[in-house]
Amino acid sequence: MTASRLAPDFVGYPEVRRGVRALLGSRAGVHRRPVPACPEWTVADLLGHLTAIAERVLERHGGTPPDSTASTIPELLDRWDDIGEDLDRRLAEAGGRTGEIMVMDAYTHELDLRAALGMPPPVEHAAWAPSFEVLVRGFSGSVAGRGLPALRLRTTGGSEWQVGAGRPAATLTAPAHELYRALAGRRSPEQLVALEWSAAPGPWLPAFSWGPFTPPRSPGM
Numbered sequence: 001m002t003a004s005r006l007a008p009d010f011v012g013y014p015e016v017r018r019g020v021r022a023l024l025g026s027r028a029g030v031h032r033r034p035v036p037a038c039p040e041w042t043v044a045d046l047l048g049h050l051t052a053i054a055e056r057v058l059e060r061h062g063g064t065p066p067d068s069t070a071s072t073i074p075e076l077l078d079r080w081d082d083i084g085e086d087l088d089r090r091l092a093e094a095g096g097r098t099g100e101i102m103v104m105d106a107y108t109h110e111l112d113l114r115a116a117l118g119m120p121p122p123v124e125h126a127a128w129a130p131s132f133e134v135l136v137r138g139f140s141g142s143v144a145g146r147g148l149p150a151l152r153l154r155t156t157g158g159s160e161w162q163v164g165a166g167r168p169a170a171t172l173t174a175p176a177h178e179l180y181r182a183l184a185g186r187r188s189p190e191q192l193v194a195l196e197w198s199a200a201p202g203p204w205l206p207a208f209s210w211g212p213f214t215p216p217r218s219p220g221m
Contacts, residue, residue: 010091010099012127016106017084019122020047021077023113030117031073036221037112037186046109047076054083057102061090097130104131108184111177115221121177132176135183136161142210148203155179170199185213186220 024030024043031044038046055065063086070079091099107127114121122128136153140163143151150164152171159176162168173196174182181187182195185208192208192215193201208215 010088010103012107012125012130013091013099013103014084014088015126016103016110017081019110019125020050020113021081023110023117023119024073024077027117033116035112035116037115037216038109039216043113043116044071044073044076046113047073047080050106050109051076051080051083053102053105054080054087057099058083058087058090061087061094061098063087063090100130100134103127104134107131108186111181111184112186112221128180132180132183135180136163138211138213139163139183139207142207143204146207148207151204153179170197170201170204172197172201172204181220182208183213185209185215188216188219191219 024047031042033043035041035043035046041049051070058065063083065083066079068075068079070076087099104127107125108131110127111121139153140161143164148164149169150162150166152168153161153163154171154173155176156173157176172179178187178195182192187208189205192205195201
């Protein structure tokens with residue numbers, strides 16, 4: 001079985017915004033809470049990042065973000081929604097994979113936020129499949145770019161991807177959430193090695209550092 005795209009990339013973006021608002025809208029006093037998956041950030045920093053990314057993507061698609069001095073959690077949530085509603089429309093008009101990296105980044109940070117607040121990942125999410133595809137493509141490029149043998153990725157639910165070029169020399173199997181977090185640089189080398197590998201994992205560990213992602217030294221969340 002091969003994992004497939006369940007929805008256009010942009011469909012998951014408003015769901016991320018709703019999820020983050022649900023997490024933060026009912027929790028007072030969390031703006032300074034650290035986000036372990038992003039060691040230098042607080043919850044407010046993470047939300048500010050999401051808003052800033054939305055502004056930049058909107059500008060690239062011909063929009064103009066409204067002037068704002070938003071700094072509190074409620075203000076940032078409102079600003080993100082204001083920008084996001086315009087961006088949703090523009091991404092839908094552009095179609096295809098437009099906005100896929102932004103959606104992956106936003107969904108990954110929703111998972112970071114859930115971990116910081118002690119909340120489980122969502123059971124289902126519209127951003128899940130397209131975000132996973134972005135991570136698989138990036139990791140595949142890292143495997144191929146380093147001249148490593150191809151690797152089969154498999155979830156315990158039965159979905160499979162091949163990364164790298166040629167016949168897979170090994171298979172990495174993990175629960176879907178763990179595999180996602182591993183590909184997104186949220187699992188330490190120790191945690192990566194502890195996953196289910198059909199061969200010694202050493203050759204592939206460097207490939208988990210790619211793009212903006214670097215595995216943490218200590219166990220991630």
